[in-house]
Amino acid sequence: QVQLIESGGGLVQAGGSLRLSCVASGRTISEYAMGWFRQAPGKEREFVAGISSIRSGDSKRYADSVKDRFTIARDNAKNTVYLQMNSLKPEDTAVYYCAADRTPIAHMIVGAYDYWGQGTQVTVSS
Secondary structure (H helix, E strand, O other): OOEEEEEOOEEEEOOOOEEEEEEEEOOOHHHOEEEEEEEOOOOOOEEEEEEOOHHHOOOEEEOOOOOOOEEEEEEOOOOEEEEEEOOOOHHHOEEEEEEEEOOOOOOOOHHHOOEEOOOEEEEEEO
């Protein structure tokens, strides 16, 4: 079992930055693909960013809507995954979830992930 706890959300003005953290416990996540998803009110949960396992080269992928603004990274010594969010827009407002996939490739679909955190709220004001 893997437990995931997100933090770092909050209220920020448009154009600002936030860094989300996801601390894992129960397993070492270096061999897991990790992902960030988000869900806005009334909308489905959507993929934001993913990073493959170390063995798969830590390759990263992003949703088009966040490319060049968000960066995913992992710190294996801390068993933590980060999401650096820059140039935030009001449409980035959502609950952000961290997820772990026992397979090494970072998929873009919700159903591929085995473990989920409880989420952290990000609100971007205009």
